[in-house]
Amino acid sequence: MSCLTCGAPLDVQNMVSDSGWREAPRLRDMTEFRFANSTVQVEGELVPVAEIALAQGDAVYFEHHVLLWKDEFTPVTAMPTQGGARRIFGGMPFVLTMAYGPGRVAFSRDSPGELVVLPLHPGMELDLREHAFLLASHTVGYSFVRIQGLANVLHGGNGMYLDRFVTAGAPGLLVLHGYGNVLERWLRPGEKIMVEPGGFLYKDASVTMQAVQMPVKTGLLRRGMYLAEMTGPGRVGIQSMYVHHHAE
């Protein structure tokens, strides 16, 4: 009834809008799926929880404040990231936390929305907006990319960095939290779509992104509105609710 690697229900139709946006599959309550030798169970539908039974040899990493509960004897270690000081200025965590199996640990992004499970095949690169990442398996490489252009920082409203997840020789699992509902669209090579920066959620690394000022005013003295111009080829994911949130 549901996909073994991403938990998507298989007995429902693809929900695609006339403009080509596909709704992310709403994971059923208590859906289970696997990665490596471990099992993930998704609980709740309002503010969903991802509970993982980590097997020996498996591990996941995450921002420490998404932990909801864990078994007392599940080991955790710090996972430093590069560019620490710059990341702090960008409001992003500079140390991630890694939990190892065997043991159980559960995560929640603390806000209404839905979980999106993205199994990554070897050789994939995916960019994710800051603070949308819930967890990734240890086989997924983590780095970040700085969005070029100060206009993005000041006007795009999308921060300075995107999280970049890369798989090399082995497949991996990435789970993210979208605020509200999540929609996805495939862009053909050269095809463009303008997205409100706060609604941007993820994109394939092959999709380019830049802030573009629109010819409209948003106030008496304000100069204009900026949108993120996404250019294909590749996937773009958006969320229907934009929440300002800050890492501590």
Add this chain to the structure above:
Amino acid sequence: MTIPEGHVVCHYCRMTHPAGGASCPTCGAALDVRTAVSRSGWVEQPPIKDMARLQFGQSRVQIEGTYVPVADFALAEPDWIFFAHHSLLWTEPDVRLSNTSLAGGWNRMMSGLPLIMVEARGPGRIALSGDRPGEVVALPLMPGQQIWTREHRFLTATGNVGYTWQQTGIWYTTGSGDDKETHYPLGQFGDLFHAQQTPGLLLLHAPGNTFLRDLAPGETVLVQPGAVLYRDVSVTAHLHLEYPQGAPSISWRRAFSQRTIWLRLVGPGRVAVSSVFGHTSSLRVNQHSPATSHQW
């Protein structure tokens, strides 16, 4: 406990009622759905079905909506409820509203808790809302039964439910000098409700989804302090500081500390958590209430 023939015990509120209904008559939990239990033993509290009715005394409450649910009371003449004034959504003019003050007013005001409760007496209709996405959790209380709930989760209770509050005793400090700050990750106060001579009904508003677990005697679980919704008074709680292996001990941000602040719950008893919990400070902990710790 002996269960009369033809009766069942609700998984969620633990009250006995006749078998065969679609929902529990005392807490509204849907009974015609499969119990959702995670592999680790957390039972997901099913949301009260839209328009479900709960009976108490000669009155009833209907739960309306599933995203930000409303508790719509039809109060009979002898019944009354109490609640914080900011929960009131609408009321009929016939409902008699009055104030009741609470002991320890200064401390309650300082910690952001309501100083004065509102009493609503029947007959008439009145509706309350927790004002954010979540679930209404109904906790029927039998005479003599007591339950601890996290502050700011209380929606309303029937007039025969006694209400007191107590310091949680769970705290830690960060900073020093003028920057010193005391944090109460579980809240400064916890609410205690107890049914007196007759059964009572307590309604909580839980942000997000709600999960229950029964801890065996001595069994422990680490949870985010802000996630705790309610617990039996037999469950004890204290801080647990966990330091991951390899965490940087020196940082250019001197006050930063890579650690997780947990609440360590020790059974026996029932504990409920919600999937919305807020964040704890990431500054270095200087002093704290009695706590266990672990360095990986």
